[in-house]
Amino acid sequence: MPSPRPDTTIEERAEAPRVRDQLRARLEDELARQPDVPGVPMFTDLLIAQGTFAS
Amino acid sequence: MRSESGLNYIVKVASRCNLNCSYCYVYNQGDTSWRGRPSLMSRETFTAMLGRIRRHCVRSGQETVALAFHGGEPTLVGPARFAWMCAAAREELGDVAEVILAIQTNGTRLDHEWVSVLREHGVQIGVSLDGPQEINDSARVDHKGQGSYAAVVRGIALLREEGMPFGILSVVRPGADPLLIHRHFLELGSTSISYLLPADTHDTIGGLRSEFGPTPCADFLIPIFDDWWFNSSLDVSIREFWNLGLVIMGGSSRLEMIGNPPLHFVCVETDGSMQGLDKLRACEDGMTGMELNVHDADFAEIAQASPFHAAVMDGLPLPSGCQACPERETCAGGHLSNRYSSANGFDNPSIWCLDLLALFAHVRTRLGVTHEETERRRSALRQAGAPPVTLQVS
Numbered sequence: 273m274p275s276p277r278p279d280t281t282i283e284e285r286a287e288a289p290r291v292r293d294q295l296r297a298r299l300e301d302e303l304a305r306q307p308d309v310p311g312v313p314m315f316t317d318l319l320i321a322q323g324t325f326a327s
Numbered sequence: 328m329r330s331e332s333g334l335n336y337i338v339k340v341a342s343r344c345n346l347n348c349s350y351c352y353v354y355n356q357g358d359t360s361w362r363g364r365p366s367l368m369s370r371e372t373f374t375a376m377l378g379r380i381r382r383h384c385v386r387s388g389q390e391t392v393a394l395a396f397h398g399g400e401p402t403l404v405g406p407a408r409f410a411w412m413c414a415a416a417r418e419e420l421g422d423v424a425e426v427i428l429a430i431q432t433n434g435t436r437l438d439h440e441w442v443s444v445l446r447e448h449g450v451q452i453g454v455s456l457d458g459p460q461e462i463n464d465s466a467r468v469d470h471k472g473q474g475s476y477a478a479v480v481r482g483i484a485l486l487r488e489e490g491m492p493f494g495i496l497s498v499v500r501p502g503a504d505p506l507l508i509h510r511h512f513l514e515l516g517s518t519s520i521s522y523l524l525p526a527d528t529h530d531t532i533g534g535l536r537s538e539f540g541p542t543p544c545a546d547f548l549i550p551i552f553d554d555w556w557f558n559s560s561l562d563v564s565i566r567e568f569w570n571l572g573l574v575i576m577g578g579s580s581r582l583e584m585i586g587n588p589p590l591h592f593v594c595v596e597t598d599g600s601m602q603g604l605d606k607l608r609a610c611e612d613g614m615t616g617m618e619l620n621v622h623d624a625d626f627a628e629i630a631q632a633s634p635f636h637a638a639v640m641d642g643l644p645l646p647s648g649c650q651a652c653p654e655r656e657t658c659a660g661g662h663l664s665n666r667y668s669s670a671n672g673f674d675n676p677s678i679w680c681l682d683l684l685a686l687f688a689h690v691r692t693r694l695g696v697t698h699e700e701t702e703r704r705r706s707a708l709r710q711a712g713a714p715p716v717t718l719q720v721s
Contacts, residue, residue, distance in 0.1 A: 287557060292693060292695055295572060296694060298561065299569075299578075303576060303578045303708060
């Protein structure tokens with residue numbers, strides 16, 4: 273495991289499994305909603321317009 | 328790219344900028360092509376471009392089309408011409424596709440009139456900023472060398488007053504305090520943040536490496552990842568981390584930075600010329616040129632007239648030096664511009680290879696996903712065989 277940041281508290285470290293499960297669930301949800309098909313058109317890194325292109 | 332591939336468009340409505348950021352890939356790296364272009368896109372050129380976009384939407388059958396106003400600094404066109412452009416785009420294209428409008432601005436010229444225009448025309452907003460004043464102003468300066476921070480945060484304050492959501496686009500600052508920067512962005516009220524890796528190449532990276540060590544970008548981004556993980560809400564979208572997660576979970580990247588995904592967008596310059604992947608300007612003078620112009624050519628002609636850019640849009644082959652890498656399908660060589668050297672072209676691993684490997688290792692460990700699990704998930708997702716989507720719209 274990588275070392276937590278020096279200012280990460282013991283309580284925060286205890287949160288890691290919950291955060292991991294939450295993020296995995298969100299990623300799985302997006303992959304289910306936006307099926308992974310090679311060749312999907314995408315837009316550019318040079319734009320971040322909230323609500324449209326940002327995940 | 329096939330001639331019927333759906334496309335989105337980066338519309339360079341201004342080829343000049345009121346800022347002169349030291350690292351800018353448009354003005355201060357390899358490319359000088361902007362010098363010969365009109366400062367602003369004319370109404371005639373914009374109208375010609377819309378006609379070509381319409382024809383391409385009909386040809387491709389795409390259900391959505393995105394126009395991103397970019398530059399230079401796109402607000403240099405002024406709010407009146409910008410409002411006309413937005414209205415013209417919706418009128419010309421609205422019956423063939425859902426029209427998505429967006430702007431990437433340095434934010435320094437935003438005032439009440441601009442905010443009103445952006446709201447009226449439903450334009451999604453991205454603001455470029457690199458952090459608190461002392462960090463931002465060390466590189467993001469005007470043509471007199473004056474920092475831009477104060478003007479940018481005035482613009483952001485107006486957006487917040489009006490309840491307009493915005494994303495912040497920043498460039499990783501090797502050696503800077505990453506948490507100071509990240510927490511500043513959160514304080515400014517953005518819930519959508521991107522940290523771009525600097526647009527250097529193998530020809531230009533030497534000085535940065537010698538000053539900041541072998542993994543300056545990972546050293547910057549990993550503390551932000553842990554802050555996001557432990558201290559922030561996951562509701563704050565950090566685009567690079569989200570896409571790292573997607574590819575580790577077996578999906579495809581929606582970012583140029585990793586995964587070498589197909590790039591189905593085209594730049595249109597102020598003179599109407601079609602241009603390829605914008606960041607390739609950092610590699611060689613004129614590399615983005617396609618020899619096509621909206622005044623006399625369709626976008627479908629890119630596939631035949633510009634094989635290099637058509638190949639770039641499909642994703643160039645993996646660098647030979649990446650073939651044995653365990654992240655060859657997830658990272659896939661990183662961003663094309665970061666692969667470039669004048670000696671080998673794009674057949675190099677990214678200059679940020681060690682940074683990307685460190686990032687992947689860190690995110691994998693946090694997520695608890697091995698390379699083998701990524702492979703299993705990728706196979707399962709692709710076997711599902713769901714129909715393709717044309718654009719993320721939330």
